[in-house]
Amino acid sequence: MGISIWQLLIILLIVVMLFGTKRLRGLGADLGSAISGFRKSINDTDSASSTEAIKQDANRV
Structure with a gap:
């Protein structure tokens, strides 16, 4: 048995x-800025690791 829409509305009203x-x-x-900061740091980490991999491949050739 799940939560109905009326129960959610009552909880929202109380909050x-x-x-x-x-x-x-x-x-x-605050939550939105924290999530966007987290996503940016993940993308920066992915970019840095892929750039490092490209540099290592270039050095092997």
Whole structure:
């Protein structure tokens, strides 16, 4: 038995009443920036490792 839409709406209403919309907006912005920073660091790591592999292949030739 899953959670119905009405139960989700009640939970959302309680969370908004407890924290307020400004605080939730700030938490959402912080979470979004953390996720984008994480993705950027993963992409930078992948780029650095692929660049290093290319340099090693060039040195072998």
